[in-house]
Amino acid sequence: MRVTETAAIPKSPVAQRAPVRIEIDDDATPVVRLLGRTLRDAVRTGHAPEVLGRGTGTVAVRSHVTPQAATVTLHGGAVTVTGGVFAPADATLVVDLESRFAPTRDPDGDAELAGGMLRALRPPLPPWREAAEHFWDVTRGIRGVPDVLVAVAREPEGPQEARFGAGPSTYRMVGTPEALAGVFTGADYLLTSLESGLRVQGTLSQLSVMTAASWKVRFDV
Amino acid sequence: MSELTRPASTRSARTAPTRAVRLEATGHDGSFLGKTVTPAKFASGKESGFAFADILFAIDLGNAFVYGDAFPDWRGNLYDISMIPDMATLVQWKPGLEAVIGDYWLRDGRPVPICPRNMVRRLVERLQALGYTAKVAVEIETTLFAESVQEARARGYRDLTPLGGDTGATYHLARSKDWVDYMDAVTDRLDELGITWEAWTDEAAPGQTELNLAPSDPVSLGDSWVRTKQVMREVAFEQDRSVTFMAKPTAGFGQGAHINLSLHRDGENQFFAPGGPSEVMLQAVGGLMATMAGNTLLALPQITSYRRLVDISGPPTTISWGVNNKTAAVRAIVGHPKYARLEYRLPGSDVNPYYALAGVLAGVVAGIERRMQAPPQVDDMAWSLPYDSGVERIPDTITKAIAALEGDEILREYLGEEFVDFWVASRRWEWMEFHTKGGDPYAELSAWETRRYFEFP
Numbered sequence: 001m002r003v004t005e006t007a008a009i010p011k012s013p014v015a016q017r018a019p020v021r022i023e024i025d026d027d028a029t030p031v032v033r034l035l036g037r038t039l040r041d042a043v044r045t046g047h048a049p050e051v052l053g054r055g056t057g058t059v060a061v062r063s064h065v066t067p068q069a070a071t072v073t074l075h076g077g078a079v080t081v082t083g084g085v086f087a088p089a090d091a092t093l094v095v096d097l098e099s100r101f102a103p104t105r106d107p108d109g110d111a112e113l114a115g116g117m118l119r120a121l122r123p124p125l126p127p128w129r130e131a132a133e134h135f136w137d138v139t140r141g142i143r144g145v146p147d148v149l150v151a152v153a154r155e156p157e158g159p160q161e162a163r164f165g166a167g168p169s170t171y172r173m174v175g176t177p178e179a180l181a182g183v184f185t186g187a188d189y190l191l192t193s194l195e196s197g198l199r200v201q202g203t204l205s206q207l208s209v210m211t212a213a214s215w216k217v218r219f220d221v
Numbered sequence: 222m223s224e225l226t227r228p229a230s231t232r233s234a235r236t237a238p239t240r241a242v243r244l245e246a247t248g249h250d251g252s253f254l255g256k257t258v259t260p261a262k263f264a265s266g267k268e269s270g271f272a273f274a275d276i277l278f279a280i281d282l283g284n285a286f287v288y289g290d291a292f293p294d295w296r297g298n299l300y301d302i303s304m305i306p307d308m309a310t311l312v313q314w315k316p317g318l319e320a321v322i323g324d325y326w327l328r329d330g331r332p333v334p335i336c337p338r339n340m341v342r343r344l345v346e347r348l349q350a351l352g353y354t355a356k357v358a359v360e361i362e363t364t365l366f367a368e369s370v371q372e373a374r375a376r377g378y379r380d381l382t383p384l385g386g387d388t389g390a391t392y393h394l395a396r397s398k399d400w401v402d403y404m405d406a407v408t409d410r411l412d413e414l415g416i417t418w419e420a421w422t423d424e425a426a427p428g429q430t431e432l433n434l435a436p437s438d439p440v441s442l443g444d445s446w447v448r449t450k451q452v453m454r455e456v457a458f459e460q461d462r463s464v465t466f467m468a469k470p471t472a473g474f475g476q477g478a479h480i481n482l483s484l485h486r487d488g489e490n491q492f493f494a495p496g497g498p499s500e501v502m503l504q505a506v507g508g509l510m511a512t513m514a515g516n517t518l519l520a521l522p523q524i525t526s527y528r529r530l531v532d533i534s535g536p537p538t539t540i541s542w543g544v545n546n547k548t549a550a551v552r553a554i555v556g557h558p559k560y561a562r563l564e565y566r567l568p569g570s571d572v573n574p575y576y577a578l579a580g581v582l583a584g585v586v587a588g589i590e591r592r593m594q595a596p597p598q599v600d601d602m603a604w605s606l607p608y609d610s611g612v613e614r615i616p617d618t619i620t621k622a623i624a625a626l627e628g629d630e631i632l633r634e635y636l637g638e639e640f641v642d643f644w645v646a647s648r649r650w651e652w653m654e655f656h657t658k659g660g661d662p663y664a665e666l667s668a669w670e671t672r673r674y675f676e677f678p
Contacts, residue, residue, distance in 0.1 A: 027618055027620050027621060029656050029662060030652075030653060030656045030657055031656065065659075066656075066657065066658065066659050066660075067659070067660070067661035067662075067663070067664070067667070068656060068657065083662070083663075084662075084663050097657075143290075143291055143642070144290065144291020144292075145291075191288070203292075203297065203298060204292070204296075204297070204298045204299065205291055205292035205296060205297070206291075207288065208287075208288040208289060208290055208291065208292055208646075209289075209290060209291040211288035211289055212288070212289045212290065212646070215289070215649075215653070221649070
């Protein structure tokens with residue numbers, strides 16, 4: 001199987017000691033892309049190095065409601081994500097892909113490996129401002145993205161605002177710090193977040209292009 | 222005959238007062254969309270146009286909004302666009318019901334840039350500017366099942382009974398009467414509507430038929446194609462059968478929609494030359510080869526479309542052409558002033574007919590305008606060629622086809638930047654919906670696909 005290398009640039013001291021390569025299929029499915037992007041972010045932030053840097057074994061990751069499935073293979077500091085599950089895995093996770101890989105039932109197989117992989121797939125979210133800045137950096141080049149992104153977090157002490165870009169067209173996103181960080185990191189999908197309380201202000205066309213932006217940070221497409 | 226009606230043919234002289242007029246056009250996915258209006262309403266709007274929400278270009282086959290691109294200016298928060306009937310297409314569909322096909326226009330009088338029928342019209346005009354007229358024909362493959370559509374729905378469109386049995390192969394004249402009766406009813410209706418068909422036959426898959434429409438100008442051929450599909454559905458409803466234009470309705474054979482094209486000037490077939498392809502035919506081939514990877518996204522528009530692409534099973538799998546080579550993607554028929562033509566074998570039966578025609582015309586016009594050279598023809602079997610053969614494979618997934626169209630500068634020029642960006646985004650949405658809403662890429666054919674594509678487009 002041909003794979004595309006998506007090398008991560010480690011930031012943390014731990015990751016620098018053991019740089020981890022994350023590889024995914026060519027022409028990868030969304031679930032493979034989601035796993036690859038999540039694990040790349042984990043490496044980038046130095047999350048779960050004991051799993052990604054030193055673990056070995058295969059983990060099957062399955063959606064709890066759709067046929068989406070992938071196999072994550074850990075082998076000596078390299079991680080490969082491939083579509084489907086075509087051989088018995090050392091561990092199997094059944095998760096809610098729309099809920100940040102929340103397990104929907106107990107893992108099967110190697111409990112330590114399964115637990116480690118779940119940890120790797122569920123990194124803590126960064127502060128919402130930091131996530132918004134990253135989102136803006138990654139998506140501002142998409143054709144049609146509004147000139148200005150305004151993120152408003154409903155903090156206990158009152159609304160807090162961050163503004164990115166300059167120009168006549170503006171898009172506002174308002175939500176809890178958790179909701180904003182979820183969308184801006186790609187942990188959550190924009191359209192799903194709208195069903196659970198995130199609010200946006202802009203045109204339908206802007207929602208369309210912000211959906212593409214959400215795909216970019218979530219799936220890297 | 223009503224005042225509105227113009228005869229489709231001499232056989233359509235049924236008399237009945239007009240009770241309603243059906244406005245017809247396709248959306249982006251090729252579904253036949255429209256409204257039925259009173260004669261008074263039709264009379265009041267037949268020149269100024271009828272309002273349609275732009276969502277007809279924004280809703281997918283699962284009834285969800287399609288997102289993923291920046292809308293052009295003419296699309297806002299669900300603006301209206303105008304459908305103006307082309308009165309040349311007015312027919313009596315059945316006693317009391319007139320039908321007319323239209324195009325979508327903006328308020329400022331410009332055509333909607335992604336309007337499928339207008340796209341064909343634009344390319345026909347560009348071809349005419351070069352001094353050519355095109356004649357195109359299509360071979361429509363479809364599969365018939367003994368169950369009614371209600372029964373098919375109840376079964377999830379699975380485990381249906383092929384009409385005419387599931388034994389034998391192709392060209393059988395002894396298919397059972399139920400199958401023959403269906404096709405006789407279809408051709409009777411086509412005759413009444415003035416749609417000229419040339420042949421129909423038993424095709425390779427169980428329950429499958431191929432119906433050939435006669436050559437005509439590209440816009441008229443598109444009109445006849447979408448109406449023929451509607452007729453085949455209506456006859457199925459009347460006979461408690463079901464019919465589908467899915468690219469692959471079962472895990473077995475797929476079904477295509479080969480487009481045949483020739484170019485004419487002063488009544489002479491310009492593809493004919495003694496002894497082989499004419500120079501203009503070779504230029505057209507050059508354009509079709511150069512645009513085939515990008516055009517794949519138009520010719521194979523749905524997820525299931527790509528399941529057809531299996532070597533040595535009928536559909537082309539390589540970007541190839543050859544004289545009388547049916548294993549290639551483009552077959553050149555040469556040596557006869559009447560029959561010389563190109564057969565573009567890539568499209569599936571699930572195409573938007575107008576987009577498919579526009580894609581082919583774009584390749585042909587580009588080839589002529591840019592004097593493109595045809596690559597060497599493939600004399601061998603064009604399937605299963607080794608990687609070092611010098612012949613590229615057709616993109617075999619929708620994501621590969623998206624990438625090909627996105628980067629196709631020729632098609633961006635000839636189909637329009639706006640259309641290419643729109644179509645790329647809409648197909649990326651389709652890919653995402655398939656994977657995240659229940660489709661199974663590892664199944665031979667998943668339930669998500671049959672539910673989404675069996676009845677429409």
